[in-house]
Amino acid sequence: MNLTLNIWRQSDPESPGNFDVFNVSDVSPDMSFLEMLDVLNEGLIVHDEEPVAFDYDCREGICGACSLVINGSPHGPQKATTTCQLYMREFSDGEEVWIEPWRVGAFPVVRDLVVDRSAYDRILQAGGFVSVRTGAAPDGNTIPVPKDVADRAFTSATCIGCGACAAACPSASASLFVAAKISHLGLLPQGQTERNSRVRMMLAQMDKEGFGHCSNHAECQSACPKEIDIGRIARMNRDLGRSFIRRT
Amino acid sequence: MSKSTVITRDTALPSAWRYSVMRKVFMAISGMVLVAFLFGHWAGNTVLLDGELAFNEYLVWLQRHPILHYGVWIVIAMALLVHLAVGPSHWLKNRRARPERYYKRKYRATTWAARTMMVSGLTLLLFICVHVAQVRGWLVFGASDSVFRNLQTGFTRWPVTTLYVLGQVALAFHLYHGVWSLFQTLGAHHPRYNQWRRPFAVVVGLGIAFLNIALVLLNIDAVRAVLR
Structure with a gap:
């Protein structure tokens, strides 16, 4: 499946951020959302571009490190699920996906999608x-x-x-x-x-x-x-x- | 004290008002007082239906009981002050707590009434000011010494009647969230009774708005003529 990603980019806590648009193709429905971002970042690194910064650790839904507000919902559209346990089968081919960091004043943005x-x-x-x-x-x-x-x-x-x-x-x-x-x-x-x-x-x-x-x-x-x-x-x-x- | 420091036992806040949760509790209690007043206010005003003489007698009776007259006045003024001291300041802080808004936002649980408490609250404040001015005869038109006649002449003017209805709609929305919310704030959460919190808020909110509008309509001669 192919997706259009609008991802929040912000180089440091002080500078203003904006959305960058990425087109990802050949996304497997069995990938987790974070694996999809890994694939995106591999492509960016190959083309000598800055990869998207995002938080993760266990990828088992038990550590609380991953975040991301996906299409306006924290941890994405599925109930009782962390972002790392969200699978691409929840999205449809050609869908436009908006990815933002937690927007809370007490959680300042460190970089892109990573907040403190x-x-x-x-x-x-x-x-x-x-x-x-x-x-x-x-x-x-x-x-x-x-x-x-x-x-x-x-x-x-x-x-x-x-x-x-x-x-x-x-x-x-x-x-x-x-x-x-x-x-x-x-x-x-x-x-x-x-x-x-x-x-x-x-x-x-x-x-x-x-x-x-x-x-x-x-x-x-x-x-x-x-x-x-x-x-x-x-x-x-x-x-x-x-x-x-x-x-x- | 820099932002990254952690509060120690020595610096923990001593007074209840310093805790946002306790301020919200005071707001919930003041809300209960105000809702209780609304029902008493309505019950007293049903005397309006018996005409000017009966209503004036009711007013004299109120004045003869200073505890009822001034006591109620002081209690609701205090409740309003608490509401005004907490509501707007919390609203402002909540806005500042999210300096950068979401570009895409999907709500799953909150209601329109809950997100517009400030709008309905300010509408109610404006309504209360105009309502008191109308009753006391402070409005420029048709002012007299008679509370009964001030009410009657006021409601023949469309801006007064429109604001009255608008005020009641705002009240219904304000209570739809407020009454439900006060249970939660005061810690009244139990699996057996939770299902009744929302219906109770709907009945109280719609109920008082409906009763008030009905009483005003029944006092307009044209409406009474139609009903007869």
């Missing part, structure tokens, strides 16, 4: 941890955790921190990411001691990084490759309110 997501790392450093020593893995059932609570903590923990939630949010808010991390730790017994300070520190850091404020558009949960839902955000709001009422 260290704002998420700093939010985690502010409070996304448990500092009590938990030792080696305990024997099963020594600390009883109800099954549904464990499940909710686990689904929250599936967040890979890719940034699609902030990229999809009309307000460029990081709420779903922060909320997932807070639920992941705050639902389990080990996370209780720092429950109040965690929600406060992480939210204070989120505001400081210059993300927007959640306006309940719910775009984040439909863009999330791990399908984390906005119920986490409701829980985060409850947790913050609770921190003003209860000491621990």
